Amino acid sequence: MDDVLVTGGTGHLGTDIVRLLVERGDRVRVLSRMPGTDPDVLGIQGDLATGSGIREAVTGVRTIVHAATLSPAAQRGYFRPVDFVRSPPDVDVDGTRRLLDEAARAGVEHFLHVSIVGVQQSRIPYLRRKAEAENLVRGSAIPWSIVPATPFFWLLARLHDHMAGKRVWLLPSNLAVQPGDSADFAPYVVESVSGGPGGDRTCFAGPEVLSQSDVALQYQSARGIQRRIVGLRLPGFALQASGPQTCPAGRRGTTTWAEWLAQH
Ligand SMILES: NC(=O)c1ccc[n+]([C@@H]2O[C@H](COP(=O)([O-])OP(=O)(O)OC[C@H]3O[C@@H](n4cnc5c(N)ncnc54)[C@H](OP(=O)(O)O)[C@@H]3O)[C@@H](O)[C@H]2O)c1
Structure with a gap:
């Protein structure tokens, strides 16, 4: 039995992590x-952006x-357009720094940071923030x-739901993706809690490497809509800037995009 704090425990991934930790008997807190x-979780009201509640949550x-x-x-x-210029x-970054500072003060033994594949290579501002957070954790x-x-x-579904209002979908034709189900990822995160501090762990991805048009066509088929897809070949610098979005040799989920769409 472990005392575990889950930040983001109310989010898509965090909800599944919390459920699995509670099921195996850990005492779980959520900062939100x-x-x-x-009733199975100690909820602590707080805000990583201001620092409120963090000390109470980590103690x-x-x-x-x-x-x-x-x-x-x-x-x-x-x-x-602003998302390609800056990200808060x-x-x-600031919240991760605050959390690390309070965790060090409280003598926390394992800080497990959830990140995104390719952040160290990407130039996209939000992913740069995730890379900064990784660097804080490593240091x-x-x-x-x-x-x-x-x-x-x-996330893919949310982005496609928004595109559904448009008749023509402009999509990169040469960017491979390997999306996954956060519910398949959660058991791997919990397994990594049991494994203890392990540094950079192998990445997680879904079972299939897909093109953006495969992703879009499967979405359209599942939702019963037809939109014109126009492929746009990204130049090398743009491909590099977006960073890799696959992890062929990593841990794989089993749920396919088509199965997930059918269930949601
Ligand atoms: N989404 C993806 O495609 C994806 C892919 C790979 C990795 N990841 C990583 O996986 C993790 C979980 O992602 P997710 O998709 O499950 O995220 P999500 O559903 O958007 O949930 C975000 C969580 O962050 C919390 N949060 C946001 N602002 C906060 C603040 N100021 N103070 C405290 N908590 C705050 C929210 O809690 P409250 O709103 O309750 O405060 C919520 O629980 C993240 O590290 C993300 O980078 C995501």
């Missing part, structure tokens, strides 16, 4: 701006699973693990 009322825990994040594009379901540091005195994943299906 709006913690729920689950007495052995392990922190840091799965909180703020991606404006993911929240709204579409990209704005408040949660992913910390607390024993750590970093567990990266490729984009989740819920």
Whole structure:
């Protein structure tokens, strides 16, 4: 039995992590701006962007699973030009720094940071913030693990839901993706909690490497819509800037995009 704090425990991934930790008997806390009322979990109201609640949340825990994040594009379901210029540091960088500082003070033994595949190569501002957060974790005195994943299906679905209002979909024709189900990733994160500090752990991805048009066509088929897809070949610098979005040799989920779409 472990005392575990999960930041982001109310999010898509975090909800599944919390459920699995509770099921195996861990004492679980969740730090959130709006913690729920689950009787099996100690909800602590706090905000990584301001620092409120962090000290209370970390005191007495052995392990922190840091799965909180703020991606404006993911929240709204579409990209704005500003997303290619800047991304707020408040949660992913400043919040991670605050959490690490308080964790060090409290003697936390394992800081497990959830990250995204390819952030160290990417030039996309939100992914740069995630890379900064990884660097803070690596430079910390607390024993750590970093567990990266490729984009989740819920995010792809949200982005495609927004595109559904448009008749023509402009998509990169030469960017391979390997999205996965956050529910398949959660058991791997929990396994990494048991494994203890493991440094950079192998990445997680879904079972299939797909082109962006495969992803879009499967979405259209599942939702019963037809939109024209126009492929746009990204030049080398743009491909490099977006960073790799596959992890062929890593841990694989089993749920396919088509199966996930049929279930949601
Ligand atoms: N989405 C993807 O495609 C994807 C892919 C690979 C890896 N990841 C990583 O996986 C992790 C979880 O992602 P997700 O998709 O499950 O995220 P999500 O559903 O968007 O959830 C975000 C979580 O962050 C918390 N949060 C946001 N701002 C906060 C603040 N100021 N203070 C405290 N908590 C705050 C939210 O809690 P409250 O709103 O309750 O405060 C929520 O629980 C992140 O590290 C993300 O980078 C995501």
